[in-house]
Amino acid sequence: MDYGLMQRVFPFFLEAAWTTITLSVLTAALGLACAILGTSARLSRFALFRFLGATYVSLFRGTPALIQLFILYFGGPQIGIQLDAFAAGVIGLGVNVGAYMTETMRGAIIAVDRGQGEAARTLGMSRWQAMCNVILPQAMRLMIRPLGVNINALIKSTALVAAISVVELTYTAQRYIGSTYKPFEMFLIAGLLYMIIIYVVGQGISWADRKARLN
Amino acid sequence: MSQQKPFIDIRHAKKSFGTLEVLKDISLQVERGQIVAIIGPSGSGKSTLLRAINDLDPLTGGEIWLEDKQINKSLPHRQYEKHINEVRQEIGMVFQHFNLFPHLRVRENVTLAPKMLKGLSDAEANALAEEQLTKVGMIERIDYYPSQLSGGQKQRVAIARALAMKPKVMLFDEATSALDPELVEEVNLVMKRLAEEHMTMIIVTHEMGFAESVCDRVLFMDQGVVVEEGPPEVIFRNPKNERTQNFLRKHLAGHKA
Ligand SMILES: Nc1ncnc2c1ncn2[C@@H]1O[C@H](COP(=O)(O)OP(=O)(O)OP(=O)(O)O)[C@@H](O)[C@H]1O
Ligand SMILES: [Mg+2]
Numbered sequence: 001m002d003y004g005l006m007q008r009v010f011p012f013f014l015e016a017a018w019t020t021i022t023l024s025v026l027t028a029a030l031g032l033a034c035a036i037l038g039t040s041a042r043l044s045r046f047a048l049f050r051f052l053g054a055t056y057v058s059l060f061r062g063t064p065a066l067i068q069l070f071i072l073y074f075g076g077p078q079i080g081i082q083l084d085a086f087a088a089g090v091i092g093l094g095v096n097v098g099a100y101m102t103e104t105m106r107g108a109i110i111a112v113d114r115g116q117g118e119a120a121r122t123l124g125m126s127r128w129q130a131m132c133n134v135i136l137p138q139a140m141r142l143m144i145r146p147l148g149v150n151i152n153a154l155i156k157s158t159a160l161v162a163a164i165s166v167v168e169l170t171y172t173a174q175r176y177i178g179s180t181y182k183p184f185e186m187f188l189i190a191g192l193l194y195m196i197i198i199y200v201v202g203q204g205i206s207w208a209d210r211k212a213r214l215n
Numbered sequence: 216m217s218q219q220k221p222f223i224d225i226r227h228a229k230k231s232f233g234t235l236e237v238l239k240d241i242s243l244q245v246e247r248g249q250i251v252a253i254i255g256p257s258g259s260g261k262s263t264l265l266r267a268i269n270d271l272d273p274l275t276g277g278e279i280w281l282e283d284k285q286i287n288k289s290l291p292h293r294q295y296e297k298h299i300n301e302v303r304q305e306i307g308m309v310f311q312h313f314n315l316f317p318h319l320r321v322r323e324n325v326t327l328a329p330k331m332l333k334g335l336s337d338a339e340a341n342a343l344a345e346e347q348l349t350k351v352g353m354i355e356r357i358d359y360y361p362s363q364l365s366g367g368q369k370q371r372v373a374i375a376r377a378l379a380m381k382p383k384v385m386l387f388d389e390a391t392s393a394l395d396p397e398l399v400e401e402v403n404l405v406m407k408r409l410a411e412e413h414m415t416m417i418i419v420t421h422e423m424g425f426a427e428s429v430c431d432r433v434l435f436m437d438q439g440v441v442v443e444e445g446p447p448e449v450i451f452r453n454p455k456n457e458r459t460q461n462f463l464r465k466h467l468a469g470h471k472a
Contacts, residue, residue: 118271119314119373123328123380124304126296133327137318 006185009176016172017193023086023168024155024197027094031154032147034098039105053102060099066160068092073164089161097154104150108143109135141212148205155198169193222247222282222415223268223384229276230263230439237263238274239439245384248413252426252447255436256462261419264436265386268417269306270299281305281383304332307377307385311393313369315361321348321372322357325379332380347375351405367398371405378409385409387418391425423466427451435459 041053060068072081073088083091112135120130162171173190177183221244230238237260245251253261266272268279270287279286286302288295316324325347326340335343348354351371361369370390377385387406391399403425409416410429420426426433426447433450435443435458443456454460 113314115310115312115314116316119308119310119316120328122269122271122303122306122308123376124300124332125328126300129331133331134316138316141318 002182002185005180005182006189009180009186010189012176013169013172013189013193016167016169016190017197019086019166020155020158020168020194021197023089023093023158023161023166024151024201026090027097027154027158028151030090030094031097031101031150034095035101035105038098038102039109042102042106043109057099057102060096061103065093065096065157066163068096069160069164085161085164085166088164089158089166093154093157093161097150097157100150100153101147104146105139105143108139108146111142112138141209144205144209144212148202148209151201151205152198155201156194159194220280220283221245222249223417224280225264225268225277226280227277228264228267228274228279230260230267230272231275237439238267240277241436241439241441243434243441245415245417248415249432250410250414250416250418250430252430252433253417253419253436254421254423254426254433254450254462255442259436260439261436262388265308265388265417265419268384268386269303269308271308300332304328304380305383307374307380307382309370309373309377309385309387309390311389313361313366313373313393315369315373315376317361319360320357321353321359321361321364324361324372325376328376329379343379344375347379348372350378350408351375352401365398366394367401370394370402374402374405374409384415384417387416387420389419389421392421421466423451423463435462437462 038053038056041049041056044050044053069088069092072092073083073085076083076088116134116138117130120134121127125133158168159170161168162174165171167175169190173186176186180186223243223245225241225243228238228241228243229236241260241264243251243264253264255261263272267274268286270279274287277287281302284302286299288298290298316327319327322341322344325344326335326337329335329343330337330340344357345354348357351374353368353371353375356364356368356372361372364372374385374390390406391402394402399422403422406416406418406425407429418426418430430447432444433447434441435450435454435456437458443450443454443459450459451463454463
């Protein structure tokens with residue numbers, strides 16, 4: 001192993017890791033926003049919204065994220081959507097992970113005992129009041145861990161945006177392999193940095209989950 | 216005196232789940248302060264009838280009135296929601312499985328709805344919670360979470376939560392069926408105290424002894440109809456209908472076995 005080379009390129013990998021982190025954070029935020037909309041639609045009392053929500057989920061979970069990215073980035077200009085690679089990455093992955101998160105949130109909400117909503121409604125609360133004060137606080141606890149799984153998958157899937165040349169970890173590794181012919185070292189550094197990011201995020205999610213369960 | 220309208224008036228209540236007819240033309244009038252027990256075999260429609268009263272399981276036919284208000288009105292969605300949320304504030308309901316809010320302490324379980332729906336201040340709501348929890352003997356547990364309580368304690372808190380809305384009627388759906396036998400009495404005592412205060416109550420129960428001691432009237436339901444009704448001493452000691460006799464005999468045998 002060429003440790004000297006690894007040391008020399010490491011700062012550039014750190015910079016790329018920062019891009020991966022930014023990309024992950026923005027994607028997760030967009031994903032959560034999409035999931036809130038998607039969940040509201042799936043639980044709506046209007047059939048049209050339920051249909052739209054279900055279609056969103058099955059469309060984005062039923063096709064490879066890479067194809068979705070390609071359609072957006074390469075196909076977009078053809079229909080007048082011109083995005084730089086980073087924006088296309090955030091939007092493509094965010095909308096994609098939003099579909100998974102929609103199912104997570106919906107699952108957590110319907111996992112709350114039916115009697116809870118009934119008790120709230122019986123006291124005279126509206127559907128909305130019962131949702132906000134009784135069901136959601138309980139569902140939140142149930143959704144932290146599975147949302148963590150979605151976020152873990154999302155961080156790993158940011159590697160896909162290398163294919164549309166966003167300069168993040170995977171792309172950077174590929175670029176240095178092109179000039180150094182040392183794939184083992186380069187992918188090792190990238191893998192290590194991914195592992196650190198995922199470990200830290202995982203710890204954060206476990207902490208949040210424990211804290212939510214405390215009472 | 217002119218003839219008074221009944222306090223609760225159930226007229227020709229019908230309910231089907233799909234093709235299954237669960238309530239077949241049930242009529243029932245309850246006077247203010249009256250305590251009515253509903254007994255009957257499993258699946259006879261007791262819960263469905265009780266849940267129809269606050270429209271949790273809306274009827275497919277018939278009318279339910281509370282004083283001069285029809286409960287199961289058909290209205291446009293928004294108006295219906297407003298109407299039913301107002302009506303439900305006047306009808307307390309106690310469930311077999313308590314359904315306390317596990318993420319809230321006992322205090323907040325009781326204060327949540329009054330604060331939200333009646334605009335009580337924190338101080339007012341706290342005073343109310345303390346009053347109601349004292350009444351059910353749970354004041355020492357006011358800062359506990361439901362998970363830290365026994366079944367009987369949970370049910371007493373659930374009763375306090377319902378009472379905090381100052382309902383005109385209390386509905387009990389097998390309030391003690393999920394309890395260990397030694398915890399039944401503490402809940403029964405609370406219900407007896409409510410009876411002494413002349414709370415109007417409809418009680419679905421499998422406890423014939425309790426029903427006999429607190430109720431003014433007993434309804435025996437089977438297969439979606441009221442088979443027989445009358446004062447407890449008649450229904451329990453001298454039922455006229457053969458189905459009632461059979462049910463009570465089986466029930467007593469079951470208890471002795
Ligand atoms: N939501 C529902 N959908 C379909 N069928 C239902 C529903 N709720 C109740 N039923 C059916 O209606 C019938 C009456 O049910 P109900 O719960 O009112 O009986 P019950 O007298 O309360 O019985 P138990 O003593 O076991 O509580 C049963 O056959 C039950 O299976
Ligand atoms: Mg029942």
